[in-house]
Amino acid sequence: MYRKTIYLILAGTLILAACASPAPAPTAVAAADEATAAPAAAPTATVAPTEVPVEPTAAPNVNSIGKLLPDDAAPSEQQVLAITGDTQAAAEGAVFMDLTASVYNRSIGDSMFSFPLIRVDKDFHVVPGLAETYTPNADNTVWTFKLRDDVNWSDGTQLTAADVIATFQHMADPATAYDFSWYTEEMKIKGYSEALKGEVKPTEIGVRQGATPKEVVFELTTSLPFLPMLMLYSGPMQKAALEKYGPTYGHDLKTTVSAGPYMLEEWSPTRVVLKANPNMPDDLKPYLNKVIFISPKSELQAFQANEVERARVGSGADVQTIAADPELFKLAAQDPGDMRVHYFFFDNSKPPFDNLKVRQAFAHLFDRETIMQTILPAPAADPAYAMLSPGFPGSNEEALKPFQMYDPELAKKLFAESGVKITDKLTMNVRMGNPIEEPLIAMAGVYAEAIKANLGVEVEVQRTEAKVFMDALNAKPTELQFGFVSYGLDFMDQSNMLSVFRNGGRHNWNNDVYDGLLKSALAEPDKAKRDQMYRDAEKLLVDEVGGIFALQQFDVWVWKPYITGATFQPGKINTARGLGWPGFSSLNLGVIDTYVTKNVTDYRPEPPQ
Amino acid sequence: MFRYIFLRLFGLVLVLLVVSFITFAILYNVPGGPFDQWEQPLSAAALANVKAKYNLDKPFYVVWASYISHAVRGDFGTSYKAENKQILEIFQQQWGTSLQLGALALLWSVPLGVTLGVMAALRPNSATDYLVRFVAILGTTIPNFAIAVFMTFLLSVAWKLLPTGGWLPTKDPRTLVMPVFIFGILPFGVLVRYARNGILEVFTQDYMRTARAKGMPFVRVLFKHGLRNVLIPLITVLAPIIPNALTGSAILEKIFRINGIGRYFIDSIGQRDYPMVMALVLIVTVLWGISYLAGDVLYTVADPRVRLRR
Numbered sequence: 001m002y003r004k005t006i007y008l009i010l011a012g013t014l015i016l017a018a019c020a021s022p023a024p025a026p027t028a029v030a031a032a033d034e035a036t037a038a039p040a041a042a043p044t045a046t047v048a049p050t051e052v053p054v055e056p057t058a059a060p061n062v063n064s065i066g067k068l069l070p071d072d073a074a075p076s077e078q079q080v081l082a083i084t085g086d087t088q089a090a091a092e093g094a095v096f097m098d099l100t101a102s103v104y105n106r107s108i109g110d111s112m113f114s115f116p117l118i119r120v121d122k123d124f125h126v127v128p129g130l131a132e133t134y135t136p137n138a139d140n141t142v143w144t145f146k147l148r149d150d151v152n153w154s155d156g157t158q159l160t161a162a163d164v165i166a167t168f169q170h171m172a173d174p175a176t177a178y179d180f181s182w183y184t185e186e187m188k189i190k191g192y193s194e195a196l197k198g199e200v201k202p203t204e205i206g207v208r209q210g211a212t213p214k215e216v217v218f219e220l221t222t223s224l225p226f227l228p229m230l231m232l233y234s235g236p237m238q239k240a241a242l243e244k245y246g247p248t249y250g251h252d253l254k255t256t257v258s259a260g261p262y263m264l265e266e267w268s269p270t271r272v273v274l275k276a277n278p279n280m281p282d283d284l285k286p287y288l289n290k291v292i293f294i295s296p297k298s299e300l301q302a303f304q305a306n307e308v309e310r311a312r313v314g315s316g317a318d319v320q321t322i323a324a325d326p327e328l329f330k331l332a333a334q335d336p337g338d339m340r341v342h343y344f345f346f347d348n349s350k351p352p353f354d355n356l357k358v359r360q361a362f363a364h365l366f367d368r369e370t371i372m373q374t375i376l377p378a379p380a381a382d383p384a385y386a387m388l389s390p391g392f393p394g395s396n397e398e399a400l401k402p403f404q405m406y407d408p409e410l411a412k413k414l415f416a417e418s419g420v421k422i423t424d425k426l427t428m429n430v431r432m433g434n435p436i437e438e439p440l441i442a443m444a445g446v447y448a449e450a451i452k453a454n455l456g457v458e459v460e461v462q463r464t465e466a467k468v469f470m471d472a473l474n475a476k477p478t479e480l481q482f483g484f485v486s487y488g489l490d491f492m493d494q495s496n497m498l499s500v501f502r503n504g505g506r507h508n509w510n511n512d513v514y515d516g517l518l519k520s521a522l523a524e525p526d527k528a529k530r531d532q533m534y535r536d537a538e539k540l541l542v543d544e545v546g547g548i549f550a551l552q553q554f555d556v557w558v559w560k561p562y563i564t565g566a567t568f569q570p571g572k573i574n575t576a577r578g579l580g581w582p583g584f585s586s587l588n589l590g591v592i593d594t595y596v597t598k599n600v601t602d603y604r605p606e607p608p609q
Numbered sequence: 610m611f612r613y614i615f616l617r618l619f620g621l622v623l624v625l626l627v628v629s630f631i632t633f634a635i636l637y638n639v640p641g642g643p644f645d646q647w648e649q650p651l652s653a654a655a656l657a658n659v660k661a662k663y664n665l666d667k668p669f670y671v672v673w674a675s676y677i678s679h680a681v682r683g684d685f686g687t688s689y690k691a692e693n694k695q696i697l698e699i700f701q702q703q704w705g706t707s708l709q710l711g712a713l714a715l716l717w718s719v720p721l722g723v724t725l726g727v728m729a730a731l732r733p734n735s736a737t738d739y740l741v742r743f744v745a746i747l748g749t750t751i752p753n754f755a756i757a758v759f760m761t762f763l764l765s766v767a768w769k770l771l772p773t774g775g776w777l778p779t780k781d782p783r784t785l786v787m788p789v790f791i792f793g794i795l796p797f798g799v800l801v802r803y804a805r806n807g808i809l810e811v812f813t814q815d816y817m818r819t820a821r822a823k824g825m826p827f828v829r830v831l832f833k834h835g836l837r838n839v840l841i842p843l844i845t846v847l848a849p850i851i852p853n854a855l856t857g858s859a860i861l862e863k864i865f866r867i868n869g870i871g872r873y874f875i876d877s878i879g880q881r882d883y884p885m886v887m888a889l890v891l892i893v894t895v896l897w898g899i900s901y902l903a904g905d906v907l908y909t910v911a912d913p914r915v916r917l918r919r
Contacts, residue, residue, distance in 0.1 A: 093699065093873065095691040104645055105690050174654075177662040179644060181655040197654040248693040269703075270866045271775070294775070297864045298761070302773045305765040467641030467881065474650045490648065499649065506649060609780065 064289040065278040073287065074562070074596045080607035081563065081594065082292040082308045083584055084299045085109065085272075093269045097250030099233045100167045103180035109272035109293040111585035113250050113258040114238075115284070117145050117164070117216075117231040121589055122571035122580045124492040126228050129586075130159070130236070130259075131216075140223040140525060145231070147214040150281040151259055153238055159259045160213040166239035168192075169202040170247060180233070183490055186499075187230050188220045223523035225530070229491045232587055235260070260586045261286045270295050287565070287595035291584070292608055300558070304328070306604055309563050310578075313556040315435035319380060328558060333576035334379035337555035338488030339389050341497070342440065343547035344428075344447075347481045348509050352426075357418035359545035363404040364411035365450045366548055375446070376439045381551045386542050387487075387497050389552040391573040394494045394531045396538060403542045404549060408454045415455050425458040429483040433466035436553065437486075443550070444484050478508055486553065489581075494534035495522055501546040509546035555581075562600040565593035610909070613917040614902065621898040625891055629680075630673060632890045636883055637669035643689050643881035663689065676887060685891075686884035688877075696888045700870060706776055707857025707869035710792055713785065715854050718793030719800060723843065726804025727836070733809060741801055748798025753791050757864045760787050774866035788865045792858050796850045803846050807839030814838075840911035848904035852896035856889075 061069045063076045073079070085108030096102035097110050119129040128134075131145035151159050171178045172195035178184065185193055190206030206219030218227065238257050241249040249255040256264040261284060262274035272293040276286050296302040300318045303311035313322050313332060322328050344366070346353035353359055368383030385404055388395040430444045431437060441463050448459035459482070464472070472479035487500050495518065502518055503510045514537050521533035542549065557578050559568075567579055567590035574580040579590035596607075644659045651659070660666040664675065679686060685696040722745075729741040764787065765773040775784040811817060812835065820830045857871020870889070877885035908915045 093688060093690045093876075095694065104647065105692075174658040175662065177658040178655070179651075179659065182646075182649045182651050185652060185655075193652065193654065196652065196658060246693050248691070268868045270868045294866060296774055296866055298758075298773070301761055301766050305761075305769060305773045307765075307773055465641065465879075466647075467645060467879070468639075469641075470645055470647060471641045474646050487648065 063276065063287055065276045065280075065285055067276075067282065067285040067287060069287055069595060072564075072597050074598050074600045076289060078596050078600050078607050079287060079289045080292065081288050081290070081596070082294065082608035083310050084302070084308050084312070085293050085295050095248045095251045097256075097264075098167075098235055098237050098247070099180070100171060100235055100237060101247035101250075102178070103183075103233075105179065107251055107267070107269075107272060108295050109267075109274055109291070111235055111260075111587055112262040112274055112591070113256070113260045113264075113586075114159070114163075114235040115151070115260055115586045116233065116235045117147075118228050118234075119587055119589060120232060120492070120582070122567055123573040124581075127589065129231075130234075131231075134228045134231075136225070136227070140225045140227070140523075141220045143218045143220070143224075143227050144210050145216045145218070146210075147216065148281070149214060151284065152279060154258045154263055154277060154279050157238075157240070158213070159236070159238075161209040161216040162213065163236040163239045163259075164216045164234070165207050165209065166242055167234075167236040168207040169205060170237070170242060172196060172202040172205050174198050176247070183230075183233060186496075187218070187227060188222050188224050190219045190221050223525065225523075225525050225527075226491075226493045226495070229493055232491055232582070235586060261591050262291060265290070284592060286592050290607075303558060303560075307608070309560040310584075311558050313380075313558060316438055318435075319556075322556070322558070331558040331561065332379065332556050333559070333578050335555040335557055335576040335578055335580055336389070336391055336574050337553070338490075338581050339392050339497075340486050340488035340553040341384050341387055341389055341549055342484065342486040342551045342553060343384075343387070343549045344482070344484050345480075345507050345509075345547045346545075347478050348507070348546075349477060350481070352418075352420045352422050353482070355418050355420050356544060357414045358420050358422075359548075361411040361415035361418065361455060362451065363545045363548045364407040364414070365454055366404070366447050366550055367406040367450065368550060369406070371443050371446050372551060375442045376551065379554055379556055380439075381553050384549045384552040386538055386549050387500070387547070388494060388538060392489070392494070392497065393492060394534050394538075396535050400539060400542045403539075404545070408450070411454055422455075422457045425460050426482055428459050428461050429464040429469055429472070429480050430461060431466050431469040431483070431485050432463045440484055473506065484550070494531075494538075498534060498537055498541065501541055507546065509541075509544075511540060511544060511546065514540050514546070560603060562597045562603055563594060564597055565590055565595055567593055610906070610917050614906070617898075617902050617905075621895065621902075624898060625894055626677070628894050629677060629887060629891060633673040633676065633883070633887060634669055636878075636881065636886055637672065641881060643883060672883075676884070680887075680891065685888040688885045689882045690880065690885075696884055699873075699885075700888070700892075703868055703873075704857075704870045706867060707862070707871050708855055709778065710776070710788055710857055710862070710867060710869060710871075711854030713789040714793035715796065715851070717789070718797035719847070722797040722800030723804045726801040727808050727831075729801065730805040730808035730812070738805075742805070745798040745801035745805075748794040749802070753794060753858070754860045754864060756791050756794065757787065757861060760791065761864070774864070776865070776867040776869070784865075788858075788861050788867060792854070792861055796854065799846055799850065800843070803842050804839060807842050808835055811835050811838045837911065841908060844904050844907045844911060848900050849897065852893065852900045856893055856896060 061073055061075060063069055063079050069076070069079070094105040094107050096106045097113055099106065099111050115130040117129050117131040118126045118134065121127050130147055130151060132148050133146045135144050136142065147159065147161065153159055168189070170176055171181065171184050172192050174196060181196060191200045192205050194200045195202045195205050208217050209215065210217045220227070237247060241255060241257050245255040250264065251267045253264060253267070258277050261277055261280060263277045265275045266273035274291045276289050294308065296308065299308065299311035300313060300321060302308045313319060322332050346359060348354055372381055372383050386397045386400040388397065390397055428444055428448060430440050441461065444461045448461050451457050451459050473483065473485065487497065489496055498518060500506050501509050501514065503515050517533045517537040521530045521537070524530040524533060557576070559578050567588065568577055570577065579588055582588055584591055642665070643663070657666070664672055676686065683697070687694055688696055688699060691699065725741045729738040732738055761773050764771045771783050771786055772781065775781065777784045817830060817834055820834050857869040859871050859874040861867070862869045862872035863875065873885055874889055877889065905917060909917060
């Protein structure tokens with residue numbers, strides 16, 4: 001009987017525990033909730049859907065900011081997109097909303113609060129952005145960008161050259177310590193590098209107002225015919241906000257201001273909600289009323305659970321999931337992404353890799369076709385034989401194939417000719433930064449086996465944490481003897497990809513002829529001559545084995561079928577359905593023309609919250 | 610007792626100094642710094658600017674001393690990832706969520722773990738006992754990330770019952786279910802085992818037999834003599850569970866995209882965010898120190914024979 005009583009008491013306790021109400025929220029949480037709740041309560045649009053005439057047949061289908069939606073678009077209330085952040089490398093808690101403030105510490109949902117001076121279409125062609133025209137002088141050393149008259153900040157102030165100038169001065173300021181200044185230095189702006197050294201004031205760099213407040217003039221130290229392409233990362237911050245609140249003003253509802261397609265509605269490290277900016281001219285107004293960025297650990301699971309409408313098929317497990325699900329497989333599209341090429345590199349300053357024949361011998365031992373087919377088959381990757389992949393301007397891969405073609409007999413011959421004896425075990429470091437790089441270990445392992453089998457040289461493959469790897473690689477002198485790494489474009493010009501191997505750069509291949517060609521090509525106004533210089537340079541790079549080019553990595557994305565837009569249509573280089581590099585941001589035309597189609601209700605009855 | 614508490618708190622200050630020094634020395638000297646040159650290397654001038662801005666151009670002990678001198682004044686610096694935000698501000702904004710997660714997990718796991726442990730002990734080797742022990746063993750042996758992945762697949766992807774993540778207590782309470790349940794599994798399993806073993810052991814004691822023999826009601830025997838004597842091991846095991854729970858879960862917060870402080874544990878180490886790592890380490894050290902101290906004090910309540918002396 002007593003036991004029964006005990007059981008009754010214990011069972012009661014159980015039920016109480018199960019039904020217990022949540023603990024009262026601590027004060028800090030209440031404050032956080034308040035902060036996030038406030039914007040949700042705020043009006044989300046200037047034109048509420050209810051204001052649209054109620055006659056269903058006569059009413060034009062306009063979105064919340066009055067933009068007429070395409071014929072096949074779903075009603076305005078469905079024009080909401082839930083998406084994962086493009087910025088895989090972004091740190092949790094990163095707060096910068098502009099690429100011109102920080103590249104490596106930018107938040108999800110970044111690059112929405114201003115347009116760069118130029119944008120790129122799906123095939124990486126330059127199209128006008130904030131600047132409607134960009135005109136060089138005769139020798140391409142002075143460029144004038146004329147800003148659009150009709151783009152203003154959401155607080156009503158005009159966006160002028162002063163904002164662009166302030167942004168570039170901010171990047172040049174040593175106190176800013178801009179984390180992507182290697183890129184800005186590529187623009188060859190007068191005084192920029194000197195400003196970084198503290199030799200001139202940031203206000204003295206060669207970025208100034210032109211004839212009107214809507215004209216920005218860039219004065220360069222050298223001729224640069226492709227400067228507009230470099231302006232992809234030029235979205236200005238508002239001068240007033242930058243001076244008053246600093247470069248992170250964009251992520252705070254109290255200080256944010258936008259001259260881009262979207263405005264901030266909610267920000268937290270894991271969730272950013274943006275609403276369409278009604279202040280834009282019509283051609284820059286987005287179709288979508290709202291975009292919700294989240295950062296799930298597994299994008300694909302969130303996609304399958306209908307919580308996001310796009311996911312990157314990143315890891316090997318993702319690829320298997322896609323392969324096992326025919327419906328999902330149908331949605332997957334191979335996208336060239338940032339034209340990323342993975343390659344092996346050496347410390348060329350020390351034996352054995354200071355010997356050209358040794359490097360050439362190694363270059364003929366990577367059996368790309370077999371390895372790709374076995375470890376990372378299409379659509380994830382293709383074999384690469386050069387730094388510039390097919391589709392990249394000036395790509396010459398077919399002609400360069402023989403230089404690093406798999407040929408063990410030739411490798412043995414070259415190694416014997418080198419006269420080098422390698423008795424110590426070599427170490428090959430492989431950068432491990434994200435799940436996409438996991439298959440590289442297996443590839444490196446197969447390659448190491450081939451080296452041992454054909455040359456009798458033992459190679460130990462070491463997976464190395466990305467930060468450790470990059471620090472060792474960038475150390476002067478480099479601390480990596482032999483390694484496997486990748487590079488993806490930052491701008492669509494040969495100079496970008498090929499500059500990886502210039503003297504003083506990532507590697508110590510240090511070829512003066514190559515450097516000379518790059519320097520001459522940079523300033524060459526004649527495109528045909530310029531392309532030839534880059535072809536010659538790349539041939540030298542491949543022949544003299546600055547690197548062993550292994551594979552071109554593709555991004556594989558899945559998009560829900562009810563998300564579409566003009567940019568989603570296949571291009572010439574990028575034939576995938578979807579947006580393409582550089583993702584859903586104001587750098588990409590897709591940020592304007594993406595919308596939700598009528599058949600959305602077959603998939604989701606309600607828009608995401 | 611007050612003298613004891615004072616001395617323990619003083620000792621905690623020394624522990625904090627030692628812990629902070631060791632942590633900083635390791636962090637600062639492991640390869641890889643906080644500022645990547647992921648694509649192309651920065652020029653020497655640009656790199657020098659970065660180092661100067663974040664005070665990284667000095668030996669680690671100078672930076673550590675500077676950090677400590679600020680920390681004692683309540684200035685833990687700013688995260689490298691959020692240069693305008695004081696770390697204390699980040700804690701204010703995000704720790705609350707971790708506290709909610711931890712408190713809710715403890716709210717179900719502690720009473721349920723103890724109750725089921727006792728129930729299992731009262732009927733040893735019964736079906737109930739086997740079932741409870743089986744669940745407890747699962748809870749303590751399967752890593753919570755594995756349970757999380759499995760549950761997400763089942764409940765979110767396959768059955769679409771629960772969202773894959775988020776933490777929206779008012780807007781969508783379903784977001785709480787999986788993380789709260791999974792975060793509580795480990796303490797649940799531990800408490801089941803301690804409670805069961807404790808009760809089993811206590812019930813073999815002479816005084817229990819005597820109490821039953823003299824006719825004391827079973828309920829009274831259990832609560833007055835049984836559970837009270839199990840309290841000591843339970844307090845011992847709860848002392849580390851509570852600070853663990855209240856600092857959030859590095860893995861679950863990441864998997865379920867919960868905007869708490871726990872996710873920073875792994876991220877900030879991977880990113881070499883020195884100020885954030887230091888603040889986390891110091892706070893965790895304080896919580897553990899206080900938690901163990903509270904446990905020691907509670908021993909005296911649970912068992913008056915225990916005396917605190919130093």
